Amino acid sequence: xxxAADITKIEAPSQALAGDQxxxxxxxxxxxxxxxxxSVTGQFDSSSLPFQFDYLLVSPGQTVIFRxxxxxxxxxxxxxxxxxxxxxTEWVLDDTxxxxxxxSVLTPEFAGFGITEYNRR
Amino acid sequence: xRVKGAEALLMSxxxxxxxxxxxxxxxxxxxxxxxxxSFQYRGPAQSVTPYASIGKITFxxxxxxxxxxxxxxxxxxxxxxISYTAxxxxxxxxxxxxxxxxxxxxxxxxxxxxxxxLTDVIDVIGAxxxxxxxxTGYDVV
Numbered sequence: 001x002x003x004a005a006d007i008t009k010i011e012a013p014s015q016a017l018a019g020d021q022x023x024x025x026x027x028x029x030x031x032x033x034x035x036x037x038x039s040v041t042g043q044f045d046s047s048s049l050p051f052q053f054d055y056l057l058v059s060p061g062q063t064v065i066f067r068x069x070x071x072x073x074x075x076x077x078x079x080x081x082x083x084x085x086x087x088x089t090e091w092v093l094d095d096t097x098x099x100x101x102x103x104s105v106l107t108p109e110f111a112g113f114g115i116t117e118y119n120r121r
Numbered sequence: 122x123r124v125k126g127a128e129a130l131l132m133s134x135x136x137x138x139x140x141x142x143x144x145x146x147x148x149x150x151x152x153x154x155x156x157x158x159s160f161q162y163r164g165p166a167q168s169v170t171p172y173a174s175i176g177k178i179t180f181x182x183x184x185x186x187x188x189x190x191x192x193x194x195x196x197x198x199x200x201x202x203i204s205y206t207a208x209x210x211x212x213x214x215x216x217x218x219x220x221x222x223x224x225x226x227x228x229x230x231x232x233x234x235x236x237x238x239l240t241d242v243i244d245v246i247g248a249x250x251x252x253x254x255x256x257t258g259y260d261v262v
Contacts, residue, residue, distance in 0.1 A: 110235050120146070121152070
């Protein structure tokens, strides 16, 4: 159970097309009784997932959102986010969440194919 | 607008030279028939080839007499439908003068999803010919 850096939510699409930019929003709450520096790090499969902020100073009971993004590869991925808090001397890993994002495959589909006109050239 | 001789003859005879699906187009053997197409597509990016032919449907089989491919069409990746147009120019020199030819069009890579047919929509008349042109007499008037 987390003591300070509680990841309350991870928001990301459940599926994406290869090459799409995938945005991952991680909500993290300071559940301690004092101000804490909180941080979120992450990865998708074994690749690093960068976030908008390195860390934020968060008041007790306050929730902040760390936004990360990556380009969807040609396979389904598992996103992992870790929540950290700063003790004054070191970063402590406090919480972990994961989310699966499946690769969306487009199937060719045609509609309304027709001859609109024909004429002599 | 300068009108070609054959077109002028067809127009003077009340014959349309550009028509919509279902209407009859009359051409002179050797004319090029432009078939305009439209469709919508969603899916991965790819290139497709429009294809059209003039022929006769016999027992459900389209017997091609003259056919052609259009320029390759690049389709963008999209998860919602995007509209496209294309055209195919079919030379009709293989078509004998005859009425009620049928027309078929499709995307070559996806015949099952796209093939359309129009029946009895093209009449082909023979190429213009002059014979025995000569001076038959000359007088003072």
